[in-house]
Amino acid sequence: MKRREFIVAASVFAALPEAQASDEAMRAAIRAWAGGEPPPGLLKIDIAELVENGNAVPVRVAAHEPVAGLALFTPLNPEPEVVHVTLGAASARPEFSTRMRLARSQRIVAVAQTADGRCWQAGVDVIVTLAACVEP
Amino acid sequence: MRAASLLLLALALAANADERRSGRDTMSVALRALQADDVQHPAQLALALGREQWSAGAKSCASCHGEPDALRGAATRYPAWDRGQSSFLDLPGRIQRCRVRHQQQPAWAPEAEPLLALAALVAQQSRGLPLQPPRGPELDAAAKRGERLYTTRIGALNLSCAQCHDERAGLRLGGSLIPQGHVDDYPVYRLEWQSLGSLQRRLRGCLSGVRAKVWAWDSAELLALEVWLSRRSAGMAMQPPGVRP
Amino acid sequence: MATRAVITLPAAIKAGVAFEVRATVAHAMETGYRTSDAGARLPRDIVRRFECRLDGDIVFAADLFAAISANPYLAFWLRAAQSGELSFSWRGDNGFEHRETRPLTIA
Numbered sequence: 001m002k003r004r005e006f007i008v009a010a011s012v013f014a015a016l017p018e019a020q021a022s023d024e025a026m027r028a029a030i031r032a033w034a035g036g037e038p039p040p041g042l043l044k045i046d047i048a049e050l051v052e053n054g055n056a057v058p059v060r061v062a063a064h065e066p067v068a069g070l071a072l073f074t075p076l077n078p079e080p081e082v083v084h085v086t087l088g089a090a091s092a093r094p095e096f097s098t099r100m101r102l103a104r105s106q107r108i109v110a111v112a113q114t115a116d117g118r119c120w121q122a123g124v125d126v127i128v129t130l131a132a133c134v135e136p
Numbered sequence: 137m138r139a140a141s142l143l144l145l146a147l148a149l150a151a152n153a154d155e156r157r158s159g160r161d162t163m164s165v166a167l168r169a170l171q172a173d174d175v176q177h178p179a180q181l182a183l184a185l186g187r188e189q190w191s192a193g194a195k196s197c198a199s200c201h202g203e204p205d206a207l208r209g210a211a212t213r214y215p216a217w218d219r220g221q222s223s224f225l226d227l228p229g230r231i232q233r234c235r236v237r238h239q240q241q242p243a244w245a246p247e248a249e250p251l252l253a254l255a256a257l258v259a260q261q262s263r264g265l266p267l268q269p270p271r272g273p274e275l276d277a278a279a280k281r282g283e284r285l286y287t288t289r290i291g292a293l294n295l296s297c298a299q300c301h302d303e304r305a306g307l308r309l310g311g312s313l314i315p316q317g318h319v320d321d322y323p324v325y326r327l328e329w330q331s332l333g334s335l336q337r338r339l340r341g342c343l344s345g346v347r348a349k350v351w352a353w354d355s356a357e358l359l360a361l362e363v364w365l366s367r368r369s370a371g372m373a374m375q376p377p378g379v380r381p
Numbered sequence: 382m383a384t385r386a387v388i389t390l391p392a393a394i395k396a397g398v399a400f401e402v403r404a405t406v407a408h409a410m411e412t413g414y415r416t417s418d419a420g421a422r423l424p425r426d427i428v429r430r431f432e433c434r435l436d437g438d439i440v441f442a443a444d445l446f447a448a449i450s451a452n453p454y455l456a457f458w459l460r461a462a463q464s465g466e467l468s469f470s471w472r473g474d475n476g477f478e479h480r481e482t483r484p485l486t487i488a
Contacts (some may be wrong), residue, residue, distance in 0.1 A: 048166040052312065052381035053327035056178060056450040057168055074448060078414055081446040085457075092399030092439040094459035098443075099450040101412070129311025175389045180450055181407045184384035204408070330451040 012047040026073050026109065032121040033071050033084055034111050041120025043110045044095075054102035054128045061110045062095035069113040070096060076106035102128045139236035156372060161317040161378060162306070171178045171321075171379035178254055178325040179377040182249070182332050186257030189250045194276055196240045197254070204261055207274035211262040212374060214375075215363050218272045224278060224359040228255045228334050229323075246353040255323050267320060282364025285357060291348030312381070318369040320361070321378025332377060335362055382422050385479050388469060393488045396462050402433065402441075403456040406471045407478055412447040428473035435485065436465040461485055 017095050031037060046060035061070050065121070072082035102108075109123040160168055170176055179181075190197045190204055201207060215226045218233065225233060231254050232243045244251040269275070287298045300309070302315035308314065322335045329337075336358050343350045351357040389403040407427060413425030415458075425447060433441040441457045469481045 014439065049162055050164060050412040052164055052167060055327040055330055057169065058168075058176070060456075079447060082448040084444040086439065086442040087421050087436060087457075088440040088442075090435050090438070090459050090461060091457070093458035096441075096443070097454075099454045101448045101450055110463070120454065175403050176454065178452065180387050181384060181405060183385055188384055 002017055008016045014103045023075045024108070026075040027079040030071075030073055030111055030121065031068075033081075033112055034121075036119060037078035038111050038113075038121040040072065041112070041122060043112055043122035045110050045118070045122060045124040046097075047108070047124060049125070049127060050106045051102060051128045054104070054130075056099045057102050057126070057128075058097065059100050059108075060095060060097040062093070065094065066091075066114070067094045068115040070094070071113075072084055072098075072100065073109045073111065074102070075107055075109070077101065082108075089125045092131065102126060104128055104130075137242070144202075145271055147305060154371075155370070156318060157305075157316055158318055158320050158372060158375070160321065160375060160378065162313055162315050163379075163381065167327075167379055167381060171375065177377070178379060179282035179332050180222070180321075182253045182256050182325075183260065183377070185219070185250065186253035186255075189254050190257060192241065193241075200238065204257055204360045207258050208261045209265060211259040211376065212265050212268045213270050215275070215278075215359060215366060217272055224275070224363065225360065226335065226362050228352060229251070231255060247333060247337055252323050252334065255334065256332055256377040259323060260372065262291055262374050264373055265377065267366060267369050269370055278360045278363040279367050280364075281356075282362070285361050286364055286368075290379035291343070291346035291349075293346040297342070317365070318372055319365045320369055320372045321376050321380075323376065324380045326380045328381065335357075335365070343377050344352045386481050388481055388483055390467075390483060390485075394461070394486065396408070396487045397460060399458045399460050401456060401458050402467070403454070404431070404433070404469055405452055405454045406424075406431075407452055408473065408477065410445075410447065410449055410451045410453060410470075414447075426474045426477075428471050428477060430472045431455060432470045433457070433459075433463060434468045434470075435459065437468075445457075461487065462488055466472070 036103050042064055044062040047057060051057050061072060063070065065085060067087060069084065069086050073080050073122045083098060087094065105127045107123045107125045109120060109121055111121040113119045160171060162247050170178065174180065197330045211227055213232065215224050216230070218225050229252055231251060235241045236243050289296045297317065304314050305316040306314065317336055323332050325332050336353060338357055339361060386406040387402065389458065391400050394400050408428050410428065411423055411426040415423045417423055427447055428445050431445060432439055433445045440459055443455055445453055463483045464487045466484045467485050471479045
């Protein structure tokens with residue numbers, strides 16, 4: 001765990017100019033994982049609409065049919081990837097939950113991939129409020 | 137006649153209704169859910185560490201206290217006055233005192249991981265119980281000092297605690313809702329810290345937030361504030377460890 | 382030995398019935414974008430890979446990136462026909478490795 005002596009920026013993603021993903025970087029990351037440009041499709045993304053602190057945002061991604069993989073991406077974090085999930089044969093539900101970091105308000109994108117290679121994506125808008133009182 | 141007096145009683149109670157709100161109740165639904173679910177609670181690793189720490193060593197906590205739940209109610213009665221040492225003790229301070237005096241171990245640094253883990257474990261045993269800070273001449277005097285500190289403008293921003301947490305609680309500062317600043321859920325896992333932290337850590341954060349001199353760990357000022365704040369929150373049900381943004 | 386991971390399984394698991402697994406490992410997930418008070422950039426240090434295996438076969442796996450919160454938490458659903466052993470492994474930067482096993486007991 002981080003040592004007390006380190007003074008850290010209020011957000012884990014201190015705004016450094018070169019560290020900014022973009023829609024294009026996200027699309028490239030999605031293409032790399034999905035093997036193509038996934039068309040829009042049905043995916044359930046459970047996440048708070050309004051987030052008080054972007055350091056630990058619970059998120060759940062669920063498909064409506066069996067899938068082999070699920071992945072999450074962001075356009076406006078320093079990097080576009082969040083997590084790539086592989087579901088094996090003993091998977092009982094095509095879903096997973098985790099806690100993610102959000103640097104700022106943005107539209108996060110989830111992508112699904114079936115065993116026979118079909119892909120689709122869906123997105124959801126999340127508003128992130130930043131701490132008003134910054135402490136060292 | 138009886139109906140009329142019951143109605144009067146109901147009106148009187150409503151007029152004196154407790155307007156205090158825990159920070160839990162003004163948080164988002166998602167964060168409230170995180171705090172309420174033991175499995176998802178961000179402090180669960182710390183609690184597991186606390187349970188290990190409880191039974192560790194030759195003179196473990198367990199060797200004197202038995203199971204952690206033997207300390208149910210203990211966390212409601214802090215800060216306390218230690219007559220022997222003539223000092224005030226908050227819960228982490230009490231744990232440190234045990235460690236040094238009864239376990240013959242060196243004190244931990246402030247906010248050390250095992251210290252907070254034990255504080256979380258002990259505080260958790262009092263979940264659902266009302267805060268019942270103790271009284272006495274020294275504590276009463278400290279509460280008065282703490283109240284004075286609470287209502288004094290400080291720092292480059294020239295703000296007092298009361299201006300935000302009494303007068304403007306419920307309003308917004310930037311995008312954040314200003315809480316009333318109750319101390320019912322400490323230690324808290326603050327998402328901003330990405331770790332557990334004590335009330336003293338939170339107070340020091342506020343002090344630097346208003347660009348004031350940050351009082352030292354276990355300073356007279358911080359302890360006096362803690363004594364005052366525990367009385368300000370007296371009677372509210374504890375739900376430690378908390379989760380806060 | 383400090384607790385490095387918490388894994389939650391339901392108390393009673395029935396054959397063929399879906400059950401939820403929740404796993405958290407202690408790790409700061411240092412993003413590489415924070416700086417120390419001296420101004421030096423804190424290097425990236427994250428968990429990269431999580432695998433859950435049932436009797437050796439991968440049932441759930443995740444490649445994690447810096448956008449996963451500290452103390453990475455993952456929850457997923459499994460189904461099993463008979464008792465066996467669940468193993469959990471995390472691998473990350475700077476040689477980080479942690480393993481846990483849990484018996485899978487069908488009621």
